[in-house]
Amino acid sequence: MQVSVESPSKLERRITVVVPVQQLDEAFDKRIAKFAKTANVKGFRPGKVPVAHIKELYGDAARQEALSEVIQSSLYAAINQEKLNPINTPTVEPKTIEVGKPLEFTATFEVLPELDKVTFKTASIDKELAKVEDADIEKVIERLCEQHIVWNEVNRSAQDKDQVVIDFRGSIDGKLFPGGEAHEYPIVLGSKSMIPGFEEGVIGMKKGEEKVIHITFPADYFAKEVAGKVAEFALHAHRISEPKAPALDEALVKKFGVKSGNVDELRGEIKKNLDREVERLISSKLKAKVFDLLVEQNPIEIPQSLIQQESKRIHDEMHPHHGHEHHHSADEMAEFDVAAKRNVTLGLLIGEFVKQEELKPDTKRVEEHLNKMASAYEKPSEVVKWYTGDKRRMAEIEMLVLEDQVIEKLLEGVAIKEKMLNYSELMKS
Numbered sequence: 070m071q072v073s074v075e076s077p078s079k080l081e082r083r084i085t086v087v088v089p090v091q092q093l094d095e096a097f098d099k100r101i102a103k104f105a106k107t108a109n110v111k112g113f114r115p116g117k118v119p120v121a122h123i124k125e126l127y128g129d130a131a132r133q134e135a136l137s138e139v140i141q142s143s144l145y146a147a148i149n150q151e152k153l154n155p156i157n158t159p160t161v162e163p164k165t166i167e168v169g170k171p172l173e174f175t176a177t178f179e180v181l182p183e184l185d186k187v188t189f190k191t192a193s194i195d196k197e198l199a200k201v202e203d204a205d206i207e208k209v210i211e212r213l214c215e216q217h218i219v220w221n222e223v224n225r226s227a228q229d230k231d232q233v234v235i236d237f238r239g240s241i242d243g244k245l246f247p248g249g250e251a252h253e254y255p256i257v258l259g260s261k262s263m264i265p266g267f268e269e270g271v272i273g274m275k276k277g278e279e280k281v282i283h284i285t286f287p288a289d290y291f292a293k294e295v296a297g298k299v300a301e302f303a304l305h306a307h308r309i310s311e312p313k314a315p316a317l318d319e320a321l322v323k324k325f326g327v328k329s330g331n332v333d334e335l336r337g338e339i340k341k342n343l344d345r346e347v348e349r350l351i352s353s354k355l356k357a358k359v360f361d362l363l364v365e366q367n368p369i370e371i372p373q374s375l376i377q378q379e380s381k382r383i384h385d386e387m388h389p390h391h392g393h394e395h396h397h398s399a400d401e402m403a404e405f406d407v408a409a410k411r412n413v414t415l416g417l418l419i420g421e422f423v424k425q426e427e428l429k430p431d432t433k434r435v436e437e438h439l440n441k442m443a444s445a446y447e448k449p450s451e452v453v454k455w456y457t458g459d460k461r462r463m464a465e466i467e468m469l470v471l472e473d474q475v476i477e478k479l480l481e482g483v484a485i486k487e488k489m490l491n492y493s494e495l496m497k498s
Contacts, residue, residue, distance in 0.1 A: 070086065070087065070088055070089065070092070070143055070146065070147065071086070071087040072084065072085070072086055072087075072147045072150060072151060073085045074151050074153070077177075079182065079370055080179050080180060080181075080182060080370055080372045081177065081178075081179055081180075082153060082155075082177070082178055082179075082180055083175055083176070083177045084144075084147055084148065084151065084153070084159075084175065084176050084177075084178075085164075085173070085174075085175045086143050086144060086147045086173070086174055086175075086176070087171050087172070087173045088139055088143050088171060088172040088173075089171055090169060090170060090171050090172075092139060092143070092172075093135060093136070093139050093171075093172050096135035096136075096138055096139050097131055097132055097135040099135070100131035100132075100134050100135045100138075101120065101124055101127070101128070101131050104126075104127040104130075104131055105120060108126070108127065110122070110126065132168075136163075136166065136172070139172060140161060140163070140172070140174055143172075144159065144161065144174075144176050153180060154180055154181065155178035155179065155180065156178070156179050156180060156181055156372055156374060156375060157178055157179050157372070157374035157375075158178070159176035159177060159178040160176065160177045160178070161174055161175070161176045162174060162175050162176075162177075179372040179373070179374050179375075180372070181372065181417065182369050182370050182371070182372075182417070184367075184369060184417065184418070184421045186425060187363070187367055187418055187421050187422040187425055188366055188367060189359075189362065189363055189366060189367075189479045190366065191362055191483055192483070192484060193483060193484035193485070193486050194355070194358055194359065194362075194480070194483055194484075194485060194486065195358070195486050195487075195488055196351070196354075196355050196485050196486065196487050196488070197351060197354055197355075197487075197488050197490055197495060197498060198351060198487050198488065198489050198490065199347050199350075199351070199489070199490045199491060199492050199494070199495035200347075200489070200491075200492075201340055201343040201344055201347060201492055202491065202492065205343060205491075205492040205493070206336050206339050206340055206343065209339045209343070210317065210335070210336070210339065213325055214314055214315055214317060214321070215314075217315045217321060217324065218312045218313065218314055218315070219312070219313045219315065220232050220310035220311070220312060220313075221310055221311055221313055222308050222309065222310045223309055223310060223311050224276065224309075225275070225309070226272075226273050226274065226275050226309075227258060227271055227272055227273060227274050227275070227306065227309045228258070228272060228273075229258050229259045229272065230257070230258060230259055230311070230312055231257070231258050231309055231310065231311055231312075232255055232256070232257050232258075232309070232310045232311075232312070233255070233256050233258060233271050233274065233306055233308075233309050233310075234253050234254065234255050234256075234306070234307040234308050234309075234310075235253075235254055235256060235271065235274075235304055235305060235306050235307060236251065236252045236253065236254070236304070236305040236307070237249075237250065237251055237254065237302050237303065237304050237305075238250045238302065238303045239300045239301065239302045239303075240300065240301050241295060241298050241299070241300050241301070246294065246295055246300070247292070247294075248292070249295075249300065249302075253307055256268060256271060258271060258272055264284060264286060264287065264290070265284075265287065266282075266284045266285070267282070267284055267302070270282035270284065270302070270304070271304065271306070274304065274306040274309075275306065275309070276306055276307070276308055276309055277305075277306065277307075278305075278306050279303070279304065279305050279306075280303075280304045280306075281301060281302065281303050281304070282301075282302050282304065283299055283300070283301055283302075284299070284300050284302060285297070285298070285299050285300075286298055286299075286300060317332060318330075319331075322334075322335050326338075342445075343492065345445060347492065347495065350495055350496070351495070352473075354498070355476070356472070356476055359476055359479055359480065360415055363415070363418055363419075363479065364411060364414050364415060364418065367418050369414060369417065369418070371410055371413050371414055371417075375413045376406055376409045376410050376413060377409075378409075379409035379410075379412050379413050380402075380405040380406050380408075380409035382409075383405050383408055383409055383412070384405050419472070419475055422475060422478075422479075423471065423475065426478055428471060428474055428475065428478065429471075430467040430468075430470045430471045430474070431470060431474065434470045434473070434474075435463075435466055435467055435470050438466055438469065438470050439453055439456055439457075439466055440453065442466075443456075
C-alpha cells in the first residue's frame with residue numbers, strides 16, 4: 070500500500086492511497102465465497118453452485134462490497150500509519166477503479182490546529198460582587214404571592230394592575246397578520262407582556278366596550294414581517310377584575326414548600342437560594358471575562374466541521390423540538406456559529422493549558438462541589454449517589470472544578486479590582 074499526504078490548508082489533509090491489485094482481488098474472492106455458501110440458485114444445492122456461475126450472478130455486488138471494505142480498512146491503516154487524527158468523516162473520492170489495476174483513492178478531512186503555548190497576560194481584572202439584602206428577599210416573597218392572587222370581577226373602567234379579558238384582532242393595511250388575533254385573552258395591565266402601547270390602549274375600557282387602537286411595532290420586533298409597521302387592533306372587553314393579594318400566613322407559606330409554615334424559615338430559604346445565585350453569577354461573570362481575554366490573546370484557526378457540530382448542539386439545546394434551520398434567519402444562524410466558534414476555541418485552549426500546566430481535577434474540591442450542589446435539593450444524599458453512580462455525570466462535575474482551577478492558575482499575579490453592586494444590578498449586568 071502506498072500513501073501520500075497533502076495539506077491544502079492549515080487544517081485540511083488530503084491523503085492518497087494506492088492499494089495493490091492482490092489485496093482487492095483477495096477481498097473480492099472472499100465475498101464470492103460468502104455468496105457461494107448462502108446463494109439459493111435454482112437447479113443447485115446450497116453451497117454447490119459453481120464459482121463461475123456465482124461470479125456471473127453476484128460479481129457486481131461482490132466487487133462493490135469488496136471495494137467498500139478495502140477502502141475502509143486501507144484508509145484506517147493509512148491514517149494510523151501517518152499518525153493523523155481526523156475530526157470529521159473523511160470525504161472519499163476513488164481515482165481508479167478498474168479490474169486488474171491497483172485501487173487508488175483520496176480522502177479529505179480536517180484535523181485539529183497545532184497549538185503553541187497558551188498565554189494569558191493582564192495587569193488587573195474587574196470582579197463584580199453583591200450582597201443579598203432584606204429588600205431582595207421581600208421582592209421574591211412578593212413575586213411568590215403574586216402567583217396566588219385572587220381576581221375579583223369589578224364593574225368599572227379598567228385601570229393599572231387590573232386583569233382584562235379581551236378579544237383582539239390586528240391588521241396591517243387591512244390585512245390580518247399571523248399571531249394578531251386572540252379570543253378571551255387575559256392581560257394584566259402594567260405587566261408589559263404586550264407590545265408597547267397595547268396595554269395603555271386597554272386602560273379605561275369597560276365591560277362589553279369595543280375600541281380600535283393603533284400601535285407601531287418596535288423596529289427590532291422578532292417577527293420581521295410586522296417590525297416597524299403600524300397595526301390596527303379591534304378590541305372587545307369581556308370582563309375586568311382587580312387583584313386581591315393573599316395574606317402571607319402559615320397556609321400560604323406551606324404552599325411555597327416550607328412544611329412548618331413559618332415565615333422566617335421561608336425568608337431563610339429564600340436567602341440561601343439567592344446567596345447561591347449570587348455566588349454562581351459572580352463566578353460565571355469573572356470566568357467569562359477571563360475566557361474572553363484568553364480567546365483574544367490566543368487566536369487560532371478552528372475547523373469548520375467542529376463549528377458546525379457545536380452550532381447544531383447549541384441550537385438543539387435551545388430549540389429541541391425542531392430542525393437546525395427551522396424558522397431561523399441567516400442572522401440567527403450566524404449567531405449560533407459565533408457562539409459555537411467561541412465554545413470550540415475555548416475548549417481547545419483550555420485543553421492545551423491543562424496539559425501545559427499538568428492540571429488535574431482536585432479530588433477534594435470535586436467532593437466539596439458535589440456536596441454543595443446537592444445541598445440545594447431536598448434529599449442531598451440521593452443526589453450525591455445519583456452523580457457518583459455514573460462516570461459521565463461525575464466527569465461533568467470534574468470538568469467544572471477543573472475550569473475553576475484553570476481560572477485560578479490564569480489569575481495568579483493578576484490584581485482583582487472588586488466592584489460592589491446590589492443584587493438587582495448584578496442580575497442586570
